Amino acid sequence: MARVDAWQQWLDRQPASQPGARWVLFQSTTLGACVQLLAVWERGMLAVLPGDDRPETLARLREISAGQLPTTTVDGWPQQADQSGNPPSKSHIVPTAHVPLAPDQLALELCTSGSTGEPLRIAKRFDQLDAELAIHQQLWPLADTANGQVSLSQVSHQHIYGLLTALLRPLCTGVPFLSEACHYPEQLSAAISQLASQGYRCQVISSPAQLARLPQITTAEAGQVLRVFSSGAPLPEAAARHAEISLHAPIIEIYGSTETGGIAQRRQRDGAEWSPLPCVELRFSDEGQENISSQEAPTPASSLWLRSPFLDMPTEWWPQADRAEVCEQKYQDGQQRFRLLGRSDRLVKLAGKRISLSAVERCLNEQSDVLEIRCLPMPTREHRLGAVIVMAPDAIPHDHNTRRALIAHLRRALMPAFERIALPRYWRFVTRLPLNAQGKFTSEAIARLFADLDDHRLPRWLGEHSSGPEQLTLEAEVPDSLIYLEGHFAQQPLVPGVVMLKWARDLGKRLHLDGQQVDEARFIRLERIKFSSLLLPGMRFTLDATLTHDSHGLRIDFRLASSAGLHASGRLRYSVSGASPLSESSFRQSPTSLSSQPPAHSQEAS
Template identity: 50%
Template sequence: MTFTPLSQAPWRRPAPHVRALPSDWVSPASLPARVGAWRRWLAGRPGGQWLLYQRNPGEFCSALIALWESGRVAVLPADDRPETLARLANEVEGTLPDAPDVPEVVGQDIPPPLALSPSSTAVVLYTSGSTGDPISLAKRFDQLDAELAAHAKLWPLTGTAVISQVSHQHIYGLLTGILHPLCAGVPFCGDTSRYPEVLAARLEEAGSAERKSVVVSSPAHLSRLPDHLPWAQRLAPCRVFSSGAPLAAVHARQAEHLLHAPVVEIYGSTETGGIAQRRQTRSSTWDPLPGVRLSFKGERLLLRSAFLDTPDAWWQQPDRVAPAANGFALLGRADRLVKIAGKRVSLAHIERTLAETPEVTEARCVDLGRSDGRLGVVIALISEAIPHCHEARRDLIKRLRARLSKHLEPVAIPRYWRFVEVLPCNPQGKLDQGLIRRLFADLDDTRAPRWLGELSSGADTCTLTLEVPERLAYLEGHFEDYPLVPGVVMVQWAIELARESFGQQGDFQGLERLKFQRPLQPGIRFSLDLTRREDGIAFAFISREGRHCAGRVRLRYQDGVGASHE
């Protein structure tokens, strides 16, 4: 079956023969009966816009078509969290149930299906769903058809079966996992395919039906492909798609190695639809999709395409780019939106939500660029709310996460938390990248304390605010039932942090007046008072519990500034 545009109702054309596949697959021949059930359910109900959230791809597709054929518009929330649905419920006529649940009445008349106008609205999507202040975007049939035609030109689906690991509630999964196979008349499946074990089973099922697979995936899924599953070459898909966020080059190579198939990334957004594509194992630059015109203004990307709401107007992307060959290279986002596991997250929205908490005076959410893709957040609290031990810190994070969970999907909630009384700033009054790296340095250096700020009261004195990380490497062996920081580690911390605060120090000569007064345990927040002396440094570790350790370090200065007392 050749490609048929949505506006020409490909589901009403004779379905091609498809060798039997298990019930998890959606066959083109199975759609008309389910569409009829949904149309009977909709009969007599108001027109207009209806919320459609359905994990099952067959039920989703059937309900979507029924809405179209009855002159209605599908509104696709990004998730089914109660807060999301409650917010959108006031803007639509109703919400579709999980199933139509209507008896089939012999001779029941329902209106004939309406012809679809290319200029009519097909779906309403949301740019960031529950992860920010959502912006609704309507997509007409002509926009969807233009983009689907570009997909069909680049990646025809004849003789294939499509396996989707991503949600069809978003534009990428909707186009590649549902609408393209629908227009091509090929079987498709999704839902539980997001699990690697199920993906392997689906590949085998498609192979048994003598069909090549196309896998619609994401960086989050491809980065977690296990190598112990039987990714046999005889079951290799003909193509793997990835979108939602840049795919790390190492994960692109690993996915191609395991699945024995090319991995094609699609770059775009809800507003623009697809913009460009690349196969990263061959080139890191992005090539525009058919019909997409590019222009560059400094580091900003401008584009025109029939996928846009206004095809003749130039659209400016928020990403920074550099022209390269026939396409461009991505340099990173210019705004405060990031993508976490393929979901767009507003850092400003997270900050505003946290700032509504009574004890929070300011919050700064940061993309740490870590391999797990998770966010960090620095929160300034009133002094009474500052956590001083592991239990208090854990409980505070739990409460703040609960507040965010009303607005965010779990993967979008920050994973790394730092609590301060005042946001640390550079001389220009900004929380710059250097300070951010220092705040989160203990994530990569398991020997370091957690740095939370520094206050200098003169050239020779400063006080650092620190925490003992729960995963500090030195806790191992000291002791299983009562872990504590070894005394020698505290001394070493004092020397190293004095070097960072005061500059280069001299050679170690010895210790004086060293006292250990109470143990320093995981999660304890403490201050390190440092004083530069003529012959070295004096230090004291002090927490709310009292003094833990104090002493002096004698140093021989190499430049002769100080002298050791020997």
């Protein structure tokens, strides 16, 4: 508790140190967030948890708060040092008196985009948080027992799901937690392996985005994962099955939202239906029938209402923006089980016609090879829809002709049931939805998927994955509208070699290695550059980039390939601080002027 006392003393030195003050709290480590949260609460203050650390987000919240808590040290202390450069000693920390807390007192505000995309702040009282933690402990006991249990997280504690399961839950039950989130599959595998060798069993807090790329743990580690939680979006059945096999543990999905807290849970091995959490009352009624009796038989597809101690007003019915299909078989406690059918508010008006996005998605989902789909109105293309289709890797189109044939097939499937205006115009085919750490399909991901419609210099972004901060793999297509295809060449347009180098360079700028990034001003030269085959319009490709440090400085190794084979590979060399970079003038010429001829095959430069 010395760290908590140190942060309380830091708060006491601030001008706005009175009880009730609101402090913005964003920490990358669970330990840092934990000690600051306790310090704020024990001073009778309110924590404001932003969902991201973008400068504009933090600046907006600072304007309506007492200030922002600074970043902690790795082990949770304030960033203060004595004359020798050491952090404050425990012996210098004097325990301070705590402000009494009441159950109905506001504990924190969580920031969420809401269904409209506009920022919202959702307040939570202590009694709301305590009620949900009690249900978790009832359903999924967690304790610091003799066999040892540890909590591992792959999600952010800045959101309600991660806050409850990855921070408050282990804190309240006295179970150790890993401070650093295991964002990458290799990190999770290494953490499970290390803890298993010491006799610990792990509870893993994850999301659909993370579970889609799980590592296969070894036989020796089997049984050392106690359970895995997932939330943020429904987990596809195939991903749930893969995760259970990979981790040898039950995958428990929690359905809910920031406003409602947890609503229901399921384990897909036992069925696709959701079972309400204890203390959560559900009501199924058609829109507008707000006074329907809970004893009346609901329609097959109804709006979902709930009453819960996790809500701000626990005795009032809350309308959830989802439609549900009630199952005939009830849960073991008599509660009604249900299937989710999508949001009830997903109606858009296109050219004066009301279109149900959920209905379009259901029709497309019935097609073979379609695993998941999201339809959306295009903000920069009036009266047209976009569609993001998840397919198995062997069903994904890899060239212009197969892509056009697939689009034509999907449009024909829609024509009998929908007017032409409801048929998507813009299609993106992916192997998995680009979800954020909370399992959300965000406006930022949508913008990246369709960015090439407005910026014809970009490849068509279809997702990316990484094994660590020093490596990144981009999945993309060559759009027919790519500006660099003009004049290269009339008989057969192709992507100039210098454009492939530019894409590799842009990807490499995003890599980190032990806190280092490449500095564009310190570019030296290209090495081992090879253009092996032509990259044509409509081709789907992967671009892999890895940042490495050697005796000559930093280098980015890249490889651009498609189902047709390797197209380009090589290295980008950068000096480090203290070395003299060479001029970049030769590299900065326009892509068009450097590519008056097709890329030479199998030529190598050093």
